[in-house]
Every structure is written in structure tokens, then in C-alpha cells.
Amino acid sequence: MFDTPFWISYGLPVVHSGLWSLVIILPLLVAVALLTYVERKVLSAVHLRRGPNVVGPFGLFQPLADGLKMLTKETIIPTTANRLLFLFAPILTFVLSLIAWAVIPFDQGVVLADINVGLLYLFAISSLSVYGVIIAGWASNSKYAFLGALRSAAQMVSYEVSIGFVLVSVLLSVGSLNLSDIVMAQKNLWFVVPHFPLLIIFFVSMLAETKRTPFDLPEGESELVAGYFVEYSALTFGLFFLAEYANLILMSALTAILFLGGWLPPLNIEPFTWVPGPIWLALKTSLFLLLFILVRAAVPRYRYDQLMRLGWKVFLPFSLIWLVGTAIVLVVMGWLPALPAS
Numbered sequence: 001m002f003d004t005p006f007w008i009s010y011g012l013p014v015v016h017s018g019l020w021s022l023v024i025i026l027p028l029l030v031a032v033a034l035l036t037y038v039e040r041k042v043l044s045a046v047h048l049r050r051g052p053n054v055v056g057p058f059g060l061f062q063p064l065a066d067g068l069k070m071l072t073k074e075t076i077i078p079t080t081a082n083r084l085l086f087l088f089a090p091i092l093t094f095v096l097s098l099i100a101w102a103v104i105p106f107d108q109g110v111v112l113a114d115i116n117v118g119l120l121y122l123f124a125i126s127s128l129s130v131y132g133v134i135i136a137g138w139a140s141n142s143k144y145a146f147l148g149a150l151r152s153a154a155q156m157v158s159y160e161v162s163i164g165f166v167l168v169s170v171l172l173s174v175g176s177l178n179l180s181d182i183v184m185a186q187k188n189l190w191f192v193v194p195h196f197p198l199l200i201i202f203f204v205s206m207l208a209e210t211k212r213t214p215f216d217l218p219e220g221e222s223e224l225v226a227g228y229f230v231e232y233s234a235l236t237f238g239l240f241f242l243a244e245y246a247n248l249i250l251m252s253a254l255t256a257i258l259f260l261g262g263w264l265p266p267l268n269i270e271p272f273t274w275v276p277g278p279i280w281l282a283l284k285t286s287l288f289l290l291l292f293i294l295v296r297a298a299v300p301r302y303r304y305d306q307l308m309r310l311g312w313k314v315f316l317p318f319s320l321i322w323l324v325g326t327a328i329v330l331v332v333m334g335w336l337p338a339l340p341a342s
Contacts (some may be wrong), residue, residue, distance in 0.1 A: 020112050024101050032245040033063035039293045046297040070241075073234035078141060081231065085139035090232065090239035093132035097243040100125040100250055105180045107263045107277035118179040119167050122254065126163075126209065129247075130156050133218075136240075137228035148227030151304065152211060152218035158311040159208040165319035166202045169195060169326045170258050183262035192259040198322060199259045201315050203288070206251040208311065210244065213296040217304055248292055249285065256284035 037052060037060065044051030052059030077083055103118035105111040115121060130153050137149020171177060173195070174185040192199050208215040211227075219227035229240045256262060262284075263277030302310070 017112070021102075024112060025098055028098070028101065028246060028249065029242070031249055032242055033067065035245050035249065035289060036066070037063050038289075039296075042290070042293045043297050046294075067238070070234055070238040075234040075236055078231050080141040082139040082141070085135050086231075087236065089132050089136035089139060090229075090236045090243075092135065093129060093243045094239040094246075096125055096129050096132065097246040097250065100247075103179055104250070104253055105183060105257070105262065106281055108180070108184075110278070111180065114178065114180055117177045119171065119177040119182075123160075123164065123167065127160060132243075133228050136232070140228075140231040142231050144226075145228050145230050148218045148230065152228055155208055155211070155215065155218060155307060155311075158308060159205040159315070162201055162311060162315035162319045163205045163209065165316070165323050166198045166205070167258075169198055169319070169323045172323070172326055172330060179257055179262075183257055183264060186261040186264060187268070190259060190261045190264075195259065195322075195326075198319065199255070201319055202255060202258070203291070205311075205315060206255065207292070207295065208307065210247050210251060212248070212292060214299040214302045215307055216301060217307060248289060252285045252288035252292070253281065255288050256281060260284045 040062075041051045041059075052062035055061045055065045077086055100122055102113045103111065103115060103121050105114070133152045133156070134149050137145045137147075137152075140146070170182060170191060173191065174182050176182065176185075207213075211218050229237060232240060261280075263281045265272035265275060265280055
């Protein structure tokens with residue numbers, strides 16, 4: 001009996017995972033470029049102006065031109081900055097925004113890593129993203145960047161608490177941390193119906209977690225110049241920029257999976273069932289991305305005390321009460337699913 005060669009036992013799985021990663025990452029980068037274009041077009045329509053319209057037909061090549069400009073500009077590192085951590089922070093932020101996609105299911109069985117703790121994995125990645133912000137602000141050795149980093153870290157940590165309670169409420173309703181199981185549990189009824197208030201809390205918390213308007217206080221241009229990445233330029237700034245928009249798409253896809261049935265059609269009848277599952281997921285994700293953009297166009301920026309009050313005095317107690325109420329209802333009705341053994 002011959003042992004399996006090393007390159008077959010370990011090499012093939014690595015190659016397989018690498019190819020799957022490229023299948024996810026390349027379309028994601030294209031989607032990020034397209035999202036920046038769509039955002040500028042939607043904002044310009046709201047503001048009654050034209051937006052990108054010079055580079056290419058209808059300005060479609062504007063994201064490509066912006067990317068080339070970032071690649072060709074000089075990366076300036078402040079003389080008093082910690083060079084190693086200064087360069088490490090944007091790389092960490094960008095990598096975290098990519099590896100989170102490993103557990104996102106695009107269809108039944110179409111997922112890079114169909115692990116049983118997918119929700120926990122995403123929550124861990126979200127918590128780690130705080131380190132990229134803190135490291136960037138501290139390593140810049142700038143008071144403006146450091147103040148922006150402190151604001152951003154406090155904001156992200158505050159809203160992660162309410163996000164956690166929302167995720168636990170969904171977990172109780174399903175009995176599994178696997179994202180594919182969460183989607184299939186909504187085959188008869190999407191969670192947006194019984195958990196609609198949680199959808200609102202989750203969406204607003206996503207705005208704060210991704211530091212988007214009206215919670216873009218870490219990047220407040222009037223008081224902090226540009227926040228924790230004020231000292232970054234060229235490709236290092238571009239990595240922060242790409243990570244922000246990749247996180248936008250990720251959070252929109254996660255919201256669609258948790259509350260709108262993921263890849264499932266709105267009705268299990270023809271012709272809805274003819275449309276492939278990934279198309280339904282893309283349409284639902286696009287809906288939330290459009291809401292992200294419209295909120296930026298219409299809602300003014302919050303004050304910092306209003307931001308913290310909303311997170312700690314409104315979202316936290318409400319999501320906790322809803323979690324307890326969900327558990328009570330499931331126990332009384334006898335619907336509480338058995339949680340998987342750890």
C-alpha cells in the first residue's frame with residue numbers, strides 16, 4: 001500500500017482553494033470599481049448634476065482611471081511614522097475585507113468554506129478590522145490620525161454589541177451558525193417578516209460599522225481632516241478605499257442572507273424559480289447597496305454624542321429585549337431548534 005504523494009494530499013486542496021478564491025476576489029474587485037461609479041452617478045442624480053461623464057462612454061472608465069492614478073502616484077511615508085506598522089495597517093484592513101467572503105454562500109453548495117460557525121467567523125473578522133484602524137492611526141504619529149482612529153474604534157466596538165445580539169436572535173430562530181442553513185430556514189418565510197425591527201437595527205449598525213454617512217465621524221473633514229488615514233497616499237490609501245467598498249458589498253450580502261432569504265426567490269413558483277440563485281442574491285445585495293448610497297445623499301451627519309447615544313441607549317437595550325422575547329416565544333411555542341453541540 002503506497003502512501004499518497006505529498007503534492008496530491010496537500011497541493012491539490014491548496015490549488016483548489018486558490019482557484020476558488022480568485023473566482024470570488026476578481027469579480028469582487030470589479031464590483032468595487034462598479035460600485036464607486038454607480039455611487040457617484042446616483043449622488044450626482046440626487047444633486048441634479050452629471051457625475052462622471054468624460055472618461056469613456058458615460059464615464060464608465062472613470063474607476064479604471066482612478067485606479068491607475070493611485071498605482072502611479074508616490075507613496076509618501078511620514079518621517080516620524082512607524083514604517084512597518086504604517087504599511088501593515090492598510091494591508092491588514094484589505095486582507096480582512098477579502099477573507100470574510102470565504103463563508104458567504106452564493107447558492108446551494110456554492111461557497112468556499114461551508115463551515116458550521118460561519119456567523120462566528122464573520123463576527124471575528126469584523127472585530128479584527130478594528131486593529132487595522134487603530135494601527136493606522138497610531139503608526140502615522142499624527143494627532144489628527146490618532147484622534148480619528150480613537151473615534152473609529154469606539155464607534156465600531158459600540159455597534160458590534162447590538163450587531164451581536166441581532167445575530168444571536170437569528171441563530172435562535174435557525175439553530176445553526178451555518179449561513180447556508182440560515183438561508184434554507186427561510187424557505188417558507190423570510191426573517192424580514194418576524195424580525196423586521198432587527199433588520200432596521202442591523203442596517204443602521206452596518207452604516208456605523210463601515211463608517212458611512214451619517215456615521216462617518218471618524219472621517220469628519222471639518223474637524224479631523226480625513227480621519228485615521230489622513231497621512232496615507234497612493235496605493236496605501238487605495239487599499240483602505242477598496243476595503244471600505246468591499247465591506248459595503250459584504251455587509252449588504254450578509255443582510256440579504258440573514259433577512260431576505262439569500263439566493264432564494266421571493267416566491268417558490270415559476271417564473272421566479274427560473275432565475276439562478278446567485279442572481280437573486282446579487283439583486284438583493286444591490287438593493288441594500290442602493291440604500292447605502294441614498295442614505296449618504298439624504299441624511300446629514302450625526303454628532304458624536306448622538307451616535308453613541310443611539311448605539312448604547314437605543315439599539316443595545318432594544319436588541320437585547322428582542323433577543324429575550326424571541327427566546328421566550330420559541331420556547332412557549334415549542335419552536336426552539338436544538339443548537340448544535342460545540
